Amino acid sequence: MPKPAHRRITIVDVARHAQVSTTAVSKVLRNAYGASPAMRAKVQQAIDELGYRPSAAARGLRGQTYTIGVMIPELRNLFFADILDGITAQLGDTAYQVLLAPGCNGEKEEARVIEAMIDRSMDGLVLIAPVSSRTRLNNVARSVPTVVVGRHGSSTAYDTVTDDDVAGAALVVEHLAGLGHRRIAHIEHHETDPVRLLEMPNAQRANGYRDAMREHGLADQIDIASTSYTHQGGYLGAKQLLSRDQRPTAIFAGADVVALGALEAISEAGLSVPGDVSVVGYDNSALAAFGPISLTSVDQDGRQMGANAARLLVDRIADRDRRTAHVKLSPTLVVRRTTAGPARAAAPRPAPDPAATRTPTDG
Amino acid sequence: MPKPAHRRITIVDVARHAQVSTTAVSKVLRNAYGASPAMRAKVQQAIDELGYRPSAAARGLRGQTYTIGVMIPELRNLFFADILDGITAQLGDTAYQVLLAPGCNGEKEEARVIEAMIDRSMDGLVLIAPVSSRTRLNNVARSVPTVVVGRHGSSTAYDTVTDDDVAGAALVVEHLAGLGHRRIAHIEHHETDPVRLLEMPNAQRANGYRDAMREHGLADQIDIASTSYTHQGGYLGAKQLLSRDQRPTAIFAGADVVALGALEAISEAGLSVPGDVSVVGYDNSALAAFGPISLTSVDQDGRQMGANAARLLVDRIADRDRRTAHVKLSPTLVVRRTTAGPARAAAPRPAPDPAATRTPTDG
DNA sequence: TGTGGCATGGGTAACGTTTTCCACGATGTT
DNA sequence: AACATCGTGGAAAACGTTACCCATGCCACA
Structure with a gap:
């Protein structure tokens, strides 16, 4: 045979081969009611022998497309x-x-x-x-x-x-406050639309940040840079925050890419992480886990x-x-090497390698 | 209206609304031959007025699904x-x-x-x-x-x-040899299947590496670690290469993720990049372009x-x-900060800040 | 006045499945 | 014995579109 340009096998071929009706074959295909075990076996065998595959287009016309x-x-x-x-x-x-x-x-x-x-x-x-x-x-x-x-x-x-983005933001504030930070700033994705302000994760994170700050008695320390969830947004947001009269000792970025941008701005300002400024991201992306970056971040399974x-x-x-x-679902916080107590904190602890550091291989 | 649970508009509805046949509508839909401009306009108007959208499933049964x-x-x-x-x-x-x-x-x-x-x-x-x-x-x-x-x-x-993966590998070897490197090693993705050995990019890159080394009179310096195109593969491959009697001064990783793994192994061995070892990746992914990493890499548009x-x-x-x-297509080489002349070269350069350390530097 | 070509429009049979409905025999129930 | 019930299988009508082919009207041409 040269090239039969195979016409596709259809349910009719299967029915003929199994000597039953197309209805019966259809029932078997869909595991529908009304086919005896014997019928099922017979049809299944025909299907296997012919290598039949149902056409999704045809199915879609009447039933499901799976x-x-x-x-x-x-x-x-x-x-x-x-x-x-x-x-x-x-x-x-x-x-x-x-x-x-x-x-x-x-x-x-x-x-x-x-x-x-x-x-x-x-x-x-x-x-x-x-x-x-x-x-x-x-x-x-x-x-x-x-x-x-x-x-x-x-x-x-x-x-x-x-x-639960509100809970995620709370985890961050809690972690930082627990380390002794008070000036904890946030970089958010700017949002004006009233519906999105309620529904979008970025807005929820900002809200969660505000709530948690208040709960920790840090209402007067609330400081938000409103940019965007991008690398550049993080860079600009951090620049803005670092130029404050009293600069923050910790920055909670609304997303990992934002945190990366912030890291660049901080380094550019001649400051160190986490020595001068702690940084936390959100999403726990592969980038955050990557050894040389090792960003503390919120993980959302x-x-x-x-x-x-x-x-x-x-x-x-x-x-x-x-x-x-x-x-x-509830997020968790993965602590890595971009957070530590603030520089001016009382306890002169030797910065311990946090438990969450990873071996180079599971990056 | 409460909730009509809208039956979808079909080509029949359109035809009726435009007072033409379904065939005519179909012709307009497909820009097919045999419909006058007047007909086209009339049908198009009906389509717009009714908000008709063709069913891909039905189309697939006879013609294309687009x-x-x-x-x-x-x-x-x-x-x-x-x-x-x-x-x-x-x-x-x-x-x-x-x-x-x-x-x-x-x-x-x-x-x-x-x-x-x-x-x-x-x-x-x-x-x-x-x-x-x-x-x-x-x-x-x-x-x-x-x-x-x-x-x-x-x-x-x-x-x-x-x-052109062979050309890409040649670009890398050329660049490194031009910087004065002789011990240029390669980390490849292990391959045994004879067809893939010919067809897969990884095999082509390894071949290109070998060819280019020979062309530069470095046939005796050919050194390949055969692992896989993963982060871990890069880590293990570099470890293997660094433990050679005479360790390479440059590593050509077959992919960016591999290069990242290699960077970790190098840093773990207490060596600096590019001071002690130059590293080149492949793919020029966003990771390679990322400031703190700044990996020299081959770009495939x-x-x-x-x-x-x-x-x-x-x-x-x-x-x-x-x-x-x-x-x-032809690849190009994007030179960044993970490549420099070998340490023992003439010029006594002060060791620059290796890109692979954790402190973020710039964008 | 035929004849042939062209442009335009439509009728109708596919396409391959699922769904709806009906027939039939076997079984159980009154 | 008559009657409902159940389990099984099939015939036929959708589903919405396109492909194929034919009908019509018009024009040019001999």
Whole structure:
């Protein structure tokens, strides 16, 4: 044979080969009710012998596509990659296939991508840190099962999975205050939109910072540089903070990249870390764990968030009318080498290597 | 209106609303031949008024799905993200939507993912650094237009886009030899499979290294540590190389992560970079560019590779029988602060601040 | 007045699955 | 014995789009 340009095997071929109806084959494929064990075996054998694979396009026309779409705003963000790992791990033994839609930074792009996923009749959507309006999200959720990850604010249309950013910020303040710091500053991502001010993690972190400062009797020390969650934002924010009359002894950056920018500004100012200034990040990304950087950071078990999202989504696909659920996970603080007691502190402790330092190999 | 639970608008609705046939609407949708400008306008208006969006599932059953699948073996690899950016940028103004399939490290996983994409009747596939056998790739390419990125070896069934890894390795050796180095060692990703030995970039880099060393009259200095392209691989490889009787004055790591591992091993051995040992990476990832690391590295324009891949794929979708094309791009070397002349060279330079120490320096 | 080509529009049969409904025999119940 | 029930299997109608082919009207040309 030269090149048969194989016509794809269809359910009809399988049915003929097993000498049953296509209905029967379909039932076996979907584990549906109404097929005896004998039938199941017979059909399964035909499927295996012919190497049959169902066409998702055809399935989508009537039933499910067994496809779950995940929207990721930024592929380079390692935290998002962790979430994705959690999703795929949770979905590993199911029939669902995960597909990612890349390149959706900005509301317009995001809308386009979500539409594209709906057009492709995906069975469910996981939206990671979406920026769309609440109304829009509700509309989306009404037309397809949806789980929103990393955005606060509960809805009756979609499930959510978040990390407790307020608690994360509190962990940071607590850690620093426990080390003896009082002038603890924060670099936040500037936000004006009133809804986002409530729902976006960055705003929650800033709120958590304020609350925790007050709780530790440091209300008068609250000092926030409002820039953006970028390397440059960290650099500029730290510069701003360091130029204060009384400069902070500790900086809580709202994200790891921000902390890296801050580190550069601090070093540029001729100061040392953690000798003169302690620095804490957020996300516990691979960068934070990297030996030479060794950044104290808040860890948000991304894998578990992803796993929860996947579980909720599969549940909702099975029962579209169940009540919405809102999972909030607790972060932990990973102490590394960018935090220590303030220079002017009483106890002249020899800076001990914190327990969280890692061997070079598990970076 | 309470909650209509909107039935999706179909092509029939549009046809009725515009008072034409579904065939006409379909022609307008696909920019197909046989529709007058007047017809186009009328139908387009109906589409806009009704907010109609075609169902990809239904389309896939007869024609195209306007979906392009990209297989990425490792999301965390920033170089792959660049490639993806190039693909989406090139496809930006077309009707195609890019979808990513994650979690395909390993031959088995890769096969599963590729099958999944074919099942979903994608119009074309971009496979980034696939590990499947040549036969398998050919089979895939026979059933769907395919472009393979980052794997050498030409095929008559699929197009390829690669970076010239041999040239890249030569750039490194040239740079180091130009600085006066003679003992230039290499850390490679171990490979035994004969096909991969020819086709995989890592093998090509090792070959390029050997060739370049010979060309520079350094054949007797060839020294390779065979580990893996991971952080740990770099750490162990460097440890191995540093324990040689005559230790190398320069290490060419086959990838940036490998270089980072090597940096840790070097620092652990009490040596400085680039004072005692120069280090070069490959990929010019964001990590390499990061100020405190500032790693000299080979840059492979990932965006351009992606753009080329997308262009080739769209071409092939349009004409499945055209000859296969094989694009090979040239890398460049980005010199940063991890390379300098060898310590025993003539000039008694004061040891500069090695980039690998923890204190952040600049941007 | 035919004849052929071209531009335009539509009718209809796919495409491969799932869903809905019905038939049939076996079994249990009154 | 008559009647409901259950378990199993199949026929046929969707699902929304595109491909294929034909009908029509118009024009140019012999």
